[in-house]
Amino acid sequence: MPRTSANERRRTHPLDHGRAPQQWENRLDYRLVTPESNEEAIAMDTAIPEELRMLQSTVRQFVENEVMPLESEYEEELPQEVRAPLQAQLREMGLWALSVPPEYGGAGINTLGMALVIEETHKSMLSRNLIGGGVNPLLYGASDYLKEKYLHPVVRGEARSAGAFSEPGAAGDLGGIQTNYTRDGDDYVLNGTKIWITKGHEADHVVVLAREKGTERQEGVTWFVIDADTPGFEVSRVIPMMGQTTTAEFQLTDCVVPSAHRLTAEGGAWQDAQKSLNGLRLMNGPQVLGLAQRCQDMAVEYAMGRKTFGSLLSERQAVQSMIADSEIEMFATRSMVHQAAMKADRGEDVRREAQMIKVFATEMAGRVIDRALQIHGAAGYSKDLVIEQYYRAVRAYRIFEGPNEVHRWRLGRNMMRG
Ligand SMILES: Cc1cc2nc3c(=O)[nH]c(=O)nc-3n(C[C@H](O)[C@H](O)[C@H](O)COP(=O)(O)OP(=O)(O)OC[C@H]3O[C@@H](n4cnc5c(N)ncnc54)[C@H](O)[C@@H]3O)c2cc1C
CATH class of the missing domain: 2.40.110.10 (Butyryl-CoA Dehydrogenase, subunit A, domain 2)
Structure with a gap:
């Protein structure tokens, strides 16, 4: 797999999208080396089937080419008139209702495939929810009447x-x-x-x-x-x-x-509620990985172009350590996510894995994004760059789908139950 060229990487940096003043861009010319891309790391994992890697690559290109350039104009949300044509394009490419089984009009992508796609869509705040057609899995077990009235319109993108x-x-x-x-x-x-x-x-x-x-x-x-x-x-x-x-x-x-x-048997929804939350918790992993990877990419690029006291930040051991720590933590998280996703695809129970990923990934991403902000200095704290959006967005992940403290409590308690 070829290395991503410096120019390709540069296109994905928000400094190139007009959000930041011109003078920031000049600093990018100091770039000396291009770090290994995430794509290479993924390709080395032979357990990931070729068709899923191709799917991931397609989504990545769409996000980089069609969505990231819009970040200079829109923050966090796209207006409907911009969103609709992008979604039409995605549907034409077959990137719609990805996790929905084919019998309901979806693409039937498995958990591992969804993890790869979600990591890519979460590299821009604007593409997080762009691929539509996903339904509440409770509807798969619903009556034909409910499927007709609610499931099919959501898959077709006609209802929310x-x-x-x-x-x-x-x-x-x-x-x-x-x-x-x-x-x-x-x-x-x-x-x-x-x-x-x-x-x-x-x-x-x-x-x-x-x-x-x-x-x-x-x-x-x-x-x-x-x-x-x-x-x-x-x-x-x-x-x-x-x-x-x-x-x-x-x-x-x-x-x-x-x-x-x-939607469920009277009084019998407790297990269904827990099951649907497990799926959401597992996908918290790739979601925050996408946010973290984007900020890490930006931090690497910035450190390679920014000089202080006569040296590039990339030559400072303190900065190298921050970048290395982030890379190690993302690698660990990605390994956890892919392993758990493959286990889920074998039909095995991943309740514990989902809990551990929820806690580990969400805290990891907070640290990675914080380091990226620190490396960017005042620019990282400013609204010229997207990092501050990620910094705010990632905080919610430690709260929703159950606060991390509750997952730690349940995990530890269940391990030591008599
Ligand atoms: C951005 C966002 C989107 C959301 N979207 C939805 C949605 O679409 N639908 C929906 O239904 N809900 C949604 N929620 C709600 C979310 O699921 C809840 O906020 C979450 O489950 C935590 O519940 P709580 O806010 O009542 O916190 P509480 O349960 O009151 O907990 C508060 C804090 O107390 C501590 N704590 C609680 N219990 C324990 C314990 N046993 N041991 C140790 N410490 C503990 C934790 O630090 C926790 O953060 C969303 C929340 C956010 C932030």
């Missing part, structure tokens, strides 16, 4: 979905949710508050976790699908966040939901 389990009183501690339902003939009546729902205010329908009134902890928990325009269902607040995304709060007030919209 959100998942709501968190509440003001309990989010990490799912057993504490209070949103409740009672049966009323052929309907259910739901009451409660949901909060922190990613893009909840833009969703056409929401998958909501509720408990039968009067039950506690793991008992009586059920998933429902609710149309956003159902009477009694209200977006009560749109909540700006520090980075990542915007979230919403929902109020359910005597919200009548037909029994056909019950």
